[in-house]
Amino acid sequence: MNPSEIKTALADAVREAIPALSCFGYVPDSVPEPCFYAGEVEIDFDQTFGRGMDELLITCRLLVSRADDRAGQAALDSYLSGSGPDSVKAALVAARGAPGQPALGGLCDDLHLQRVQGYRLYQVGDRQYYGAELIVRVIGSG
Incomplete structure (x- = not known):
């Protein structure tokens, strides 16, 4: 699996x-509001014999405006909800494809939004945003 292709496909989904x-x-370099991006990648190679499977943990960030504390956090909560039209989780579940089919259009075998963490203020340049990290687990052929 190519990490750049996987990160791009997550953003596209x-x-x-x-x-x-x-x-x-x-x-x-700069963050338009609201924003989702795929950031850091951890790779665990050779999870099965013969380069059969690698695992990626991709830290994605979701940042929203801090212009109004209540509205900003409400927007963030809407994106972090488990379902609904603004749910990032629902978007990632849809990117998994049908049961038995590869995920992200064939780039990987499967993906799973494992958790949300770091719900807090984030500094990018001289601006602050409400945000959170989404940890996405991706598995596929090595």
């Missing part, structure tokens, strides 16, 4: 499901 969300498969 979220953008397709939630067009109002700016999405990037890389860490952007």
Whole structure:
């Protein structure tokens, strides 16, 4: 699996499901609000014999405006909900494809949004945003 292709496909899947969300498969220099991007990658190679499977843990970030504390956190909560039209989780579940089919259009075998963490203020440049990290587990051929 190519981490760049996987990160781009994650961003594309979220953008397709939630067009109002700016999405990037890389860490952007500046953050348009609201924003989802795939950031750091951890790779565990050789999870099965003969290069059969690798595992990636991709830390994605979701950042929203801090202009109004209540509205900003309400927007973040909407994106972090388990279902609904603004749910990033629902967008990622849809990117898994049908049962038995590869995920992200064939780039990997499966993916799973494992958890949300780091619900807090994030500093990017001289601006602060409400945000959270989403940890996505991706498995596929080595």
